[in-house]
Amino acid sequence: MAKRSAHSSVQQFSRSRSDCMIRRMAIICMLFTLCAAAFPVQATSEDSWQLDWEVDLGEGYISTKPVIANETVFVRSSGFWTGDERPQVFAFSLEGEQRWNRTSATTVQHDMSPLILITNGTGPCGSWPELLVVGWADGTVEALNPENGTLVWNQSSYVQGWGITGALAVDGDHLVVPTRNGLMRICLSDGTIDFDVELDLGWRNGVLVTDGGFYIGDEAGTLWHVNREGNASSFASLEGSIRHPPLLTNAGILVHVQHPTSSAIYAINLSNETPILLHESGPSPAIPSMKGDYVVTGDSSFLSTFECQQHCTLRSQYSTTTNGELVWVEMNRIWYSVNLPTGHWSMASLNQTGAITNSTKFSTPHDGYGTAAPAFDEQRMVMGNDAGILMMFTLGQESLLDSEPVISEPYDWTPAFGAFILICFLFVGAYSTSLQRIDWAWKIVVLTMLISMLLLMPDLSSSWSQTVSEQTASEKSDQWNNTWPEAWAGTQIVVIEIDGEQETVGGLLGHETALDLTLAAAQEASWEVEVESTELGTFVVSINGEEGSGWEYFLDGERAGQSSDLQPVSESTVLEWRLVRR
Template sequence: MNKMRIIATFFAVLLFLLAPISAAESNDNNWTSDLTQQWNIDFEAVYVSTKPIIVDQSIYVRTSSSTIDNGVPTIYSLDFSGNQQWGVTNPNSTKQDMSPILSVSAGNGECGNWPDMLLIGWSDGLFQALNPTNGNVIWQHSTEFLNWGITGKATLDGDSIIIPTRTGIDKLCLDGVLEFSQKLGLGWRNSPTALNGEYWIGDESGTLWHVSANQSVNSHSIGEGKIRHQPLIIDDDNLLIHLQLPSESELKLLDTTTGELTTVTKLGPSPAMPETMGQYVITADASYVTLIDCLENCQAINQVPFTSNGEISIIFDEYIVLPHNSQEGGYGVFAISDEGELYQLDTLNFEDDWYGTAGLSGIERNGQKQILVVNDNANLKLLSTDYVLTLDSSNADSNWTTIIAMLLALILISTTSIQLLRERFQSAFKFFILFITILVYFSLGDIISAWADIVEDSDNSDPDDVWSESWPDKWLGTQVVIFEFNDGLTETGGYVGHEDVLELTKQATSEQGIDLEISDTSFGKYVVSIDGKSGDGWEYYVNGQAGTISADYQSIDSNAVVVWKQL
């Protein structure tokens, strides 16, 4: 009986130690509550009305503006630490730049060949293909300008790109050569649909234009309203069109083979850009988010109260995210139940929320869900379900060490079990102690990180309390680093996107040409000397508060003052 009790107790303790692993797996469905902000970039007086895109290890985002005084519309390239890689502006822009960025991989077709590109439509009618690495222009094409130029999303069709011009469409090979140009009706934020080598696009008078492969043109009157969104393809030969009316909107279904037009449902005013998700269509307006089932005949299933008038995003293949276009701002996260009904899963809100029409982008990196969030305040944020370091050679070595240690731990567990079954309790206890030692050693980083979170939550420090009037205004709202040597000060600022004290310090010392010596310990990384000066050591302060953990575990906000003092 004593033998069985000891064995039962051992496995109970083991289950308790391994429980966090299963708990972490079960938390995957609650990822929105696990999101933490990694960085926040303020592009100042401009705004962002189209979602950022992610290509490989880079983020691309475009800003827009209402007047030249508020800033020049720009295409930015950033890395995942929030550092700017390049920026491209168009001095001739009319400021209303809302055409989404398109990414195209290198390829070839019947009409030519092309490299990796970013395709950009500008409000003055200019259409550019940019090099994703440096922002250089690969080719460009000018379209007509009538108060505005390109305001809608271009459409890829094989080896060609279909551009929505102010009054029609232009078709170009992806190498930049014009194939044809067709005048149609006056458009605003309208996008073409490619269907079997033919093109469909709406205009401001409620007309749906059809351009065939031989460039012949015909049209269908959808109603006395405006078509400002791309028609959606349903069952290969039907098009779903959201018609905007003065005080409401209507969802129409057009059979492209017979020309039959039916009304699916009446909806609210100022519709968002509808999006497909398998058999479903999700649309939104000033009153509701609506789920449409088009498995057989398109029909409205249910509605959820919510105000959204912009882009609808489908992320991680199952979540529907819409910007809340109100002063309160934020995002609504929706999902479709097993019974086929739409429901709101969560709401994402932030301190700098404001009106917004841009969607968000989501990606899974290193097993973590990450999203990019923007709004009309021109704030771009990266949020993640966990903090993920970029892998380098030292990380790779550490991963191999971890794998070997886990294999050793597995061997120790097995050996402990065998010794228990043989009633060699003293020997089993020794192996179990070794297992616990390994477990604690490799959990130390998580323990320190958890302690850092507790300390951070209780920290009420404010960077304004340590702000110096002698610092330049351009440092306001950024990260500042001060090195207090025994014989003088070195001050530097204007940094953005750094998540912890050590990362910021490395960047600052690198730019200032200062040598930095770091000691890597089990409790984290500690600064040994700065600019060759060690003294009795170095300690850091964040917004006037002394650091209590190693610099690599101390997270910082986008607006922070870090001071290093020589002891």
């Protein structure tokens, strides 16, 4: 009896000690999870930007992006003024001390041609030092010494109400100037005019430089082409006003045309000069900007992104009001000003397909109307608004290792929440084991492993598919059909099969995912493709109204293993869609 009592006491002591250890481990795990969730590791946060100094430039707007170079900040004022105040160009040290300023006593309103800093060089028309070039609304082009603001040379252009308001462009050893009524090309060494072409009246209409010449829009919606001999021709006629430098994309020349109460984005084919309407949007367009295959546009309704490869495709829209400059930081971040009485700056983040995932607000002590984009170097950000306030921000010491000055995206709590749930399951399993409920413990462990595998499966599948795609990217597809045009060899091909009947589109290039390739082929062949987005990815629901029991796709004869928006494709793949009927 004594032995049994002693044995029972030892068992109870052992179980009590085991329960105590389990409780302690559970508490430690939960505290660790909560700490990880409460103190997430993030990139540079908004708090990392510290206001270093600010300067009031007086009457007038800051409507163009400052320039940071040579340990100096260059900025210009523009717009309306009172009394003897006139627009100026300023140079400040990185500490905010004014080094020089230059006033144009004869200029008029709308001084909004961006400053352009040109490095020294030599060309057929001569040699030139480093120049800070200013286009004034009185029609004057001035080349200044950036060290002290003294005049190197100047040149005059036509004025009707105002003169130069658009962005200048460098063309080798020449400067190309969008004048009030045309386009002028001058030598960088001394300002000598190469040619001065009369077109039609323009405003804020910058110039696009290409190997074949120059493109510029006007207030009547005409897109002009001027060859290198100075001969002009109408390239495209669009209703409205073109108030920005045209963009050269893989799909043609992109312009955002302004209408009285709306706007429209077009891509003009270079070979047949046919304008294609991409999208209709809100009024008062911003100045579109391009990075790689992606174009961002803005207006009083939306910030929009397009992917332009063989065709331009609208990727996403974000509701906002932005009417000025847009600037890229890295490949996936865009800074823009929100042009409202309570306006501010914002940064939009893009995913790998060019879609806007979120927009983060950046406030300053002087929020309000603004159209000028911020300027960046490795550790600084300079911005100015319509109130004429110039502000310099620097990164905190803890963020100086960041290669690009960006603010953080909102923290995603999903991983921390998932880890907390898994730890809770493991705690319950451990507690069940302490109660000798082995069957329940095993069930909980298996359930935990299943949940973990489901969470990891998309990343594992994507990595595996990417590896396979990279290994086979250079191989010629075994699915080649000898009836296809030889010009399709080495390109991306899409086949649609319905009840044994096939339609094929080939000669496609540059598409990175199966979905992108499918939508490009659909646009080429006028197919109607309906897709549905789920938590597991985006799936094709119907093609040309055919749904059946679903659609499945094959890459080079092999059935794909994930959703089409996640599936990488090679440069010479054959993508085949088959309708399933059961």
